[in-house]
């Protein structure tokens with residue numbers, strides 16, 4: 001089954017740039033321009049410290065960028081938008097340990113929501129992440145992978161138009177990571193969700209997405225945009241072993257390596273010219 005997008009851009013990023021001011025002035029983002037179509041799964045991959053988290057903070061309205069504008073559904077983002085949810089890498093800090101799983105999910109739902117709908121949203125989202133029986137447990141009674149499933153369920157229950165994920169599976173073991181990747185593909189199909197997924201793992205970026213954006217080192221720009229035309233549903237073994245998958249992941253790996261070699265040879269000042277889209 002292939003997943004379709006409407007072709008309408010849900011998220012538009014125009015000329016985004018960010019400089020951290022202060023004693024340690026640092027230009028984290030050079031210039032980013034890209035769009036995320038409604039219904040698409042877009043991965044962003046880039047080296048450590050290239051500004052991925054800074055970018056997500058700007059996209060989600062948590063931080064005002066130094067330059068540029070972010071539009072969600074055509075409206076400029078000036079505050080945290082109602083239609084957006086974030087899932088972070090550090091699940092242990094994103095869940096309240098004193099609330100049950102159901103309590104953690106219910107916490108983000110609108111106060112005025114009728115009791116039955118609140119219960120239904122919690123039930124549906126826990127079912128979607130395979131944790132139907134865990135509603136009354138506390139986060140500390142769950143494994144790391146299960147806690148991250150709760151964080152995903154909480155984002156789903158909120159019913160956002162777009163889900164931003166910041167290296168969400170970087171802290172779990174390889175087997176759990178593969179299960180969570182497949183969970184995201186399933187969730188995306190079931191909820192028709194638009195997802196922007198940040199990772200430093202090239203294979204993961206290709207396995208999950210319709211499109212991969214490759215970032216340069218900081219100050220980041222987009223080195224390339226790669227369409228991923230692998231068939232769906234994807235399979236952890238067959239997809240990753242396919243010739244086309246290997247070709248795509250190799251192209252991205254070479255691009256990241258070449259770019260970092262060039263920067264080392266020519267100095268950081270050449271970065272902007274080297275990485276122009």
Ligand SMILES: Nc1ncnc2c1ncn2[C@@H]1O[C@H](COP(=O)(O)OP(=O)(O)OP(=O)(O)O)[C@@H](O)[C@H]1O
Pocket residue numbers: 020024026027028047048049050051052053054055200218
């Ligand atoms: N508050 C701050 N003040 C100054 N510099 C900062 C601040 N926050 C981040 N930086 C710097 O900006 C750059 C980008 O940081 P950011 O956390 O966005 O990168 P990242 O790609 O998410 O990193 P990682 O892959 O390691 O998670 C880094 O060099 C970082 O040291």
